[in-house]
Amino acid sequence: MELKIGVIGIGAIGQDHMKRITNTLSKGRVVAVTDVNRQQAKAIVDAFSLDARIYEDGHQLIQSDEVDAVIVTSWGPTHEEYVLAAIEANKPVFCEKPLATTAEGCIRIVEAEMKKGKLLVQVGYMRRYDSGYRALKQVLDEGQVGEPLIIHAAHRNQTVPDTYTGDMSIVDTFIHEIDVHRWLLNDEYVSVQVIAPKKTQQAAEHLQDPLIVIMKTQQGTIINGEIFVHCQYGYDIQCQIVGENGMASLPDPASVVLHSQATRSTNILTDWQHRFKAAYDEELQDWINSSLKGEVNGPTAWDGYVAAVTADACLKAKATGETTPIHLQERPAFYHQSFVPEKV
Ligand code: NAP
Numbered sequence: 001m002e003l004k005i006g007v008i009g010i011g012a013i014g015q016d017h018m019k020r021i022t023n024t025l026s027k028g029r030v031v032a033v034t035d036v037n038r039q040q041a042k043a044i045v046d047a048f049s050l051d052a053r054i055y056e057d058g059h060q061l062i063q064s065d066e067v068d069a070v071i072v073t074s075w076g077p078t079h080e081e082y083v084l085a086a087i088e089a090n091k092p093v094f095c096e097k098p099l100a101t102t103a104e105g106c107i108r109i110v111e112a113e114m115k116k117g118k119l120l121v122q123v124g125y126m127r128r129y130d131s132g133y134r135a136l137k138q139v140l141d142e143g144q145v146g147e148p149l150i151i152h153a154a155h156r157n158q159t160v161p162d163t164y165t166g167d168m169s170i171v172d173t174f175i176h177e178i179d180v181h182r183w184l185l186n187d188e189y190v191s192v193q194v195i196a197p198k199k200t201q202q203a204a205e206h207l208q209d210p211l212i213v214i215m216k217t218q219q220g221t222i223i224n225g226e227i228f229v230h231c232q233y234g235y236d237i238q239c240q241i242v243g244e245n246g247m248a249s250l251p252d253p254a255s256v257v258l259h260s261q262a263t264r265s266t267n268i269l270t271d272w273q274h275r276f277k278a279a280y281d282e283e284l285q286d287w288i289n290s291s292l293k294g295e296v297n298g299p300t301a302w303d304g305y306v307a308a309v310t311a312d313a314c315l316k317a318k319a320t321g322e323t324t325p326i327h328l329q330e331r332p333a334f335y336h337q338s339f340v341p342e343k344v
Pocket of ligand 1: 008009011012035037125126
């Protein structure tokens with residue numbers, strides 16, 4: 001069996017996903033694409049030697065009989081309408097974050113999916129597929145460090161362009177921390193505080209960098225999250241869990257330790273594509289496999305909703321400097337399903 005996939009929006013990550021479906025993964029084929037820039041779409045289809053039809057817009061692609069399942073990798077504000085259209089068409093849809101740009105938009109998707117009576121939506125929180133985070137979750141779930149008390153996390157980029165806004169540090173960058181820590185802990189957030197340390201001179205005038213985001217969970221665990229997008233030295237994701245009986249750390253990506261000229265050195269990656277390449281591969285292969293079975297195995301629309309509500313609270317906490325409560329709707333029974341992707 002093969003999943004015939006349509007891709008909406010073939011910019012950076014859309015092309016990345018097309019490449020992995022075509023060259024690396026199995027049981028999926030890109031048969032349709034669309035992008036506001038049709039010339040670019042044609043050039044990419046040709047460059048990949050794909051036998052894929054180029055559609056006028058996302059809605060035509062979703063409705064096409066040629067398309068079994070949809071990947072949404074267009075600009076964030078367009079995600080909601082395409083995900084809703086895919087649900088309406090009864091087609092599995094993989095949506096890159098954000099699921100929608102507002103919590104209300106996420107709830108509209110949740111309601112549409114529940115009305116359909118079937119899970120169709122997976123959201124692109126790929127860290128749940130990273131082998132290091134999975135190993136960390138296993139250690140936690142097995143109680144090897146006891147009850148988790150504190151998580152020290154850091155999300156560091158070498159640098160970002162001056163077009164990167166203050167809100168992006170939360171909705172584009174920290175959003176991955178928001179998803180992965182509640183998944184690691186099997187817990188939900190109740191409040192957040194944002195603190196601004198001394199600002200780096202490397203950041204544009206408008207951007208407070210770094211930031212410290214402190215989230216508290218229902219069980220009382222504190223996540224002490226650093227966002228530093230001009231750290232200069234590399235792309236570095238850190239996560240250390242302090243428990244009652246021990247401490248567990250996210251492993252760094254494997255890299256040769258070189259001993260030379262009286263120096264011991266090892267490389268640090270500089271970009272997210274390489275850091276999470278294997279996780280993206282696992283994530284999309286899992287989506288293809290589960291879509292063929294009529295299931296959703298990864299992060300759901302509900303996870304997209306929780307991320308949106310938490311990100312809104314982070315933005316409010318950042319603007320006011322106050323500890324801000326996080327109020328979630330009660331999780332519907334419909335979403336009481338697998339939150340741990342099985343090994344692909
Ligand atoms: P990008 O390079 O700007 O690509 C988006 C593409 O979609 C562009 O070619 C854009 O065309 C096109 N587009 C915009 N609106 C469209 C519409 N209505 N219909 C069809 N195509 C449309 O952005 P990106 O970096 O690939 O990011 C895309 C999404 O993926 C974002 O939501 C981003 O947050 C998410 N993302 C997630 C991760 C992750 O780690 N999970 C990583 C990267 C990105 P124009 O350029 O002409 O507007």
